[in-house]
């Protein structure tokens with residue numbers, strides 16, 4: 001894909017993270033997306049989250065499918081491992097890469113076209129297997145790259161820029177993820193940087209499959225009156241169910257809110273996600289209750305956001321399959337390849 005290098009210039013007195021890196025060190029190539037595209041705001045949130053978590057860029061994996069959204073991986077962390085894969089096939093690539101090295105913080109970027117049509121089966125199986133990755137679904141209701149056809153997330157009756165209203169019901173990525181077993185499910189908006197950065201940090205620290213459905217408007221093909229994925233519509237119907245903050249293992253947990261409203265969820269790295277319920281009846285650890293609340297908000301035309309469901313107890317794919325904990329590239333060759341005699345003995349067991 002076309003890309004332009006961005007000069008890396010650190011400002012005087014720029015704040016540095018624990019690794020001594022500045023935010024600019026987490027940026028990538030110059031974006032070639034349309035000015036005002038929601039996807040560029042998502043990139044900025046990703047840059048901030050990785051910088052604030054002090055993740056070494058060369059120890060991370062970024063992968064994507066095909067679409068304007070999938071070009072996002074080019075715009076952050078040039079020093080990371082990464083690949084722009086095949087349309088809808090990013091989850092398989094992630095499953096393979098993480099089987100070889102489950103230690104790499106992994107972010108997959110996709111669009112609603114890439115994820116909910118050609119890639120729906122791939123995404124579903126990564127969710128039910130609890131592959132240890134953060135999956136960002138940049139959702140604009142259209143195929144932006146191929147000039148604005150409706151995608152499967154377009155709401156029934158929503159209007160295109162030109163032509164007839166959408167005739168099919170939408171697939172809601174959040175309801176879908178709840179039904180196939182994802183263990184961290186959130187929704188946000190490209191225009192809500194604060195919420196998005198917190199969710200990305202929490203999602204990266206979750207052990208298992210984390211999905212963030214980000215409403216990310218396409219200014220060229222789906223930002224008009226009658227679209228339910230425009231900036232104006234999202235701002236009007238935006239509703240927050242839960243506020244989530246990631247608290248690193250070294251930070252003290254301070255009860256900043258009234259008791260009963262705050263729910264700390266412990267993560268495998270010793271950190272916490274501090275959940276503050278904005279809706280008193282909402283329980284983000286109860287899959288059935290979360291599903292009912294999401295359906296209820298859809299009936300009311302609300303765009304419910306925040307960390308909508310979390311389950312830290314399910315084992316990830318690596319654990320379920322009892323795979324080698326050490327990254328394969330750190331295992332000595334003699335251990336990886338014990339020789340012809342060991343192979344013959346193994347084959348004999350199956351005769």
Ligand SMILES: Cc1ncc(C[n+]2csc(CCOP(=O)(O)OP(=O)(O)O)c2C)c(N)n1
Nearest residue numbers: 067068069087111112113114142143144145
């Ligand atoms: C196998 C295959 N089929 C179709 C296409 C054409 N195509 C390219 S991107 C795309 C959809 C992109 O939509 P989305 O994932 O929502 O990303 P956006 O561009 O809206 O960010 C399609 C259908 C393709 N590249 N490969």
Ligand code: SF4
Nearest residue numbers: 034037068144218219
């Ligand atoms: S066509 Fe739409 S999705 Fe693609 S870059 Fe432009 S605004 Fe973004």
